[in-house]
Amino acid sequence: MNVTENERVKAFVQRRREMKYIWIGFLFLLLIITILLSDFVGSVRIPILNLLEIYGSQIPFLSNFVPHGYTLAQEQIIVQLREPEILGGVVIGASLGIGGAAIQSIFRNPITEPYIIGLSSGASLGAVSSIVLGLTIFGIYTQQITAFIFGLSIVFIVYFFALKGGRIHPTYLLLTGVAVSFFVSALVALLLFTNINLQGEAFFWLLGSLENINWTVLYPVAIVVLITSYAIYLQHRELDAIQMGDMHARSVGVNVERTKRITIFMVALGVSASVSISGLIGFVGLVMPHLSRMLLGGSNKHVIPASGILGAIFLICADDIARGIVPGIVVPIGIVTGIIGVPFLMYFMRKLTGGKYEG
Amino acid sequence: MKVELEDVTFRVSSFSLGPLDFSVEEGTITAIIGKNGSGKSTTLKLIHGDLKPNTGSVSIDSSKVSSLSSAELAEKTSFVWQEIYNPMSFSVRDVMNVSGYKRGNDEDSMGEALESVGLSSLIDMDFSVLSGGERRLVTVAAAIYQDSEIMIMDEPTNFLDIDNQIVVYKLLKRLRDAGKTLILTMHDLDAVHNLADSVLILRGGRKVAWGSTSSTLNIENLNKAFNVSFHSYDTVNGSAFAGSYKG
Numbered sequence: 156m157n158v159t160e161n162e163r164v165k166a167f168v169q170r171r172r173e174m175k176y177i178w179i180g181f182l183f184l185l186l187i188i189t190i191l192l193s194d195f196v197g198s199v200r201i202p203i204l205n206l207l208e209i210y211g212s213q214i215p216f217l218s219n220f221v222p223h224g225y226t227l228a229q230e231q232i233i234v235q236l237r238e239p240e241i242l243g244g245v246v247i248g249a250s251l252g253i254g255g256a257a258i259q260s261i262f263r264n265p266i267t268e269p270y271i272i273g274l275s276s277g278a279s280l281g282a283v284s285s286i287v288l289g290l291t292i293f294g295i296y297t298q299q300i301t302a303f304i305f306g307l308s309i310v311f312i313v314y315f316f317a318l319k320g321g322r323i324h325p326t327y328l329l330l331t332g333v334a335v336s337f338f339v340s341a342l343v344a345l346l347l348f349t350n351i352n353l354q355g356e357a358f359f360w361l362l363g364s365l366e367n368i369n370w371t372v373l374y375p376v377a378i379v380v381l382i383t384s385y386a387i388y389l390q391h392r393e394l395d396a397i398q399m400g401d402m403h404a405r406s407v408g409v410n411v412e413r414t415k416r417i418t419i420f421m422v423a424l425g426v427s428a429s430v431s432i433s434g435l436i437g438f439v440g441l442v443m444p445h446l447s448r449m450l451l452g453g454s455n456k457h458v459i460p461a462s463g464i465l466g467a468i469f470l471i472c473a474d475d476i477a478r479g480i481v482p483g484i485v486v487p488i489g490i491v492t493g494i495i496g497v498p499f500l501m502y503f504m505r506k507l508t509g510g511k512y513e514g
Numbered sequence: 515m516k517v518e519l520e521d522v523t524f525r526v527s528s529f530s531l532g533p534l535d536f537s538v539e540e541g542t543i544t545a546i547i548g549k550n551g552s553g554k555s556t557t558l559k560l561i562h563g564d565l566k567p568n569t570g571s572v573s574i575d576s577s578k579v580s581s582l583s584s585a586e587l588a589e590k591t592s593f594v595w596q597e598i599y600n601p602m603s604f605s606v607r608d609v610m611n612v613s614g615y616k617r618g619n620d621e622d623s624m625g626e627a628l629e630s631v632g633l634s635s636l637i638d639m640d641f642s643v644l645s646g647g648e649r650r651l652v653t654v655a656a657a658i659y660q661d662s663e664i665m666i667m668d669e670p671t672n673f674l675d676i677d678n679q680i681v682v683y684k685l686l687k688r689l690r691d692a693g694k695t696l697i698l699t700m701h702d703l704d705a706v707h708n709l710a711d712s713v714l715i716l717r718g719g720r721k722v723a724w725g726s727t728s729s730t731l732n733i734e735n736l737n738k739a740f741n742v743s744f745h746s747y748d749t750v751n752g753s754a755f756a757g758s759y760k761g
């Protein structure tokens with residue numbers, strides 16, 4: 156290769172790399188716009204001027220200068236209902252997307268998601284038993300806290316069952332996760348079977364919803380998700396290496412078991428915290444990492460942040476539809492992600508892959 | 515760096531390997547040959563500490579492999595694996611970046627490593643769409659990029675056409691001349707004859723012979739290792755082996 160060609164190749168590579176950052180920047184902008192626009196969606200219409208005034212009033216210092224033309228009810232709807240719900244969507248969507256990217260790397264398997272390691276069945280057991288048994292040990296947030304604790308505990312059980320000679324073998328972990336999930340789901344079914352009158356409430360939790368999220372529950376979950384997401388991101392090079400095989404990762408210098416331990420723990424922590432306040436929301440953890448890989452290539456340096464942003468955007472949009480599609484009724488978000496999200500994403504996946512996507 | 519095996523034995527279910535007892539000198543090429551399933555890859559994994567021997571020990575640069583951290587190991591040795599994974603949506607660059615985990619990535623060395631196998635133009639290609647041979651060459655380039663003293667290669671010329679086999683043979687020689695220690699497996703006996711300084715011949719996990727290529731790679735030992743009967747013949751490049759079916 157002569158010098159000028161070398162320069163040309165370098166320039167091309169440079170452009171491609173810049174493109175990736177532009178993509179992530181663009182997605183982030185899209186997220187901000189989605190958040191702002193979603194405040195309009197709901198059974199009560201709030202004019203844009205009033206909405207802007209309410210935003211202004213929430214910004215320290217600036218609040219002294221904006222006119223207060225809105226009503227107290229309008230402020231309540233935006234600040235106490237819609238904002239925590241939308242930001243809840245951001246936090247939960249991001250944790251599911253990021254968790255999905257990390258879990259798929261560890262398993263080297265594109266059809267895995269965070270729930271596979273026992274998270275969803277564990278959290279369900281926690282939530283459903285608190286509903287059925289009428290637990291109140293943690294006050295009004297008993298259901299959330301038990302869901303969180305059970306989600307985390309079942310992951311630990313799966314992890315220690317799968318540990319063999321100090322190592323975690325991906326296939327074995329996957330099978331253990333599936334087996335334990337089956338067992339725990341059977342317990343959930345048993346609880347529901349024996350308490351027919353409480354099925355409705357539990358059913359709603361199992362389908363997932365952002366509706367009950369308020370600032371009190373959002374703050375701690377947001378902090379947990381922020382910290383765990385960052386911790387996962389810091390592992391992006393190790394996760395890339397593990398995608399090429401555990402032995403290969405070790406041969407390039409990665410402490411494979413440590414990486415798995417940290418990643419599984421962080422995913423379990425973040426996603427358990429998320430689902431504890433939203434119930435089970437599927438699909439995001441499975442699909443967003445794929446969409447990110449199609450847009451930005453397979454390196455986790457880009458896949459992790461993009462999966463988080465896309466997960467957030469997707470979940471907010473699904474929630475907008477859940478709130479807006481039938482006036483006065485909030486459809487569980489799981490129904491929306493399934494019926495509208497899946498065909499939409501199938502279409503995009505077909506378009507974006509152009510036949511080149513393998514595994 | 516020296517690699518030493520002392521009375522290494524290893525067994526899994528029906529297969530047992532060893533005892534193996536040899537040491538590999540710095541700046542040499544050692545080839546392990548034998549039938550499919552004779553234990554070549556297993557030996558390489560034992561040397562690299564991926565498998566733990568049942569008895570005996572392996573040391574690299576006079577420290578026990580079992581006591582090395584993955585980071586220390588990666589500085590001393592790189593490994594070209596026999597089977598190639600297909601990481602999700604990785605470009606060639608992503609694959610190379612993984613091998614730069616310890617040393618830190620730098621564009622120029624990455625380009626050089628790829629250029630040594632003639633593939634620098636593929637750097638932004640999707641790894642999964644490369645041909646089998648191209649993928650093999652990328653993994654060889656990745657090991658070179660890792661820049662360790664010892665290079666373990668499990669069939670580095672697998673999938674390669676005759677031109678690229680020669681590219682890799684020349685590369686291996688250059689690496690040895692630059693002081694690297696290479697331990698590899700190969701099925702092309704003539705290439706082993708031309709390249710290797712020492713040869714280990716295995717059959718069914720047992721050592722058939724070990725020693726310098728000139729004293730080890732002969733018709734008698736080859737006939738013991740394989741089910742064909744060999745003869746040697748002269749070519750313009752010296753002598754070569756040919757095997758014919760028995761019976």
Ligand SMILES: Nc1ncnc2c1ncn2[C@@H]1O[C@H](COP(=O)(O)OP(=O)(O)OP(=O)(O)O)[C@@H](O)[C@H]1O
Binds near residue numbers: 526548549553
């Ligand atoms: N985990 C295992 N469990 C059972 N048998 C195993 C295991 N690992 C290796 N073996 C057996 O050990 C033998 C040696 O395997 P190895 O991969 O070392 O062969 P090889 O010489 O590299 O063969 P090839 O030329 O085909 O690559 C094979 O018969 C294989 O079936």
Ligand SMILES: [Mg+2]
Binds near residue numbers: 554555596668
């Ligand atoms: Mg082999």
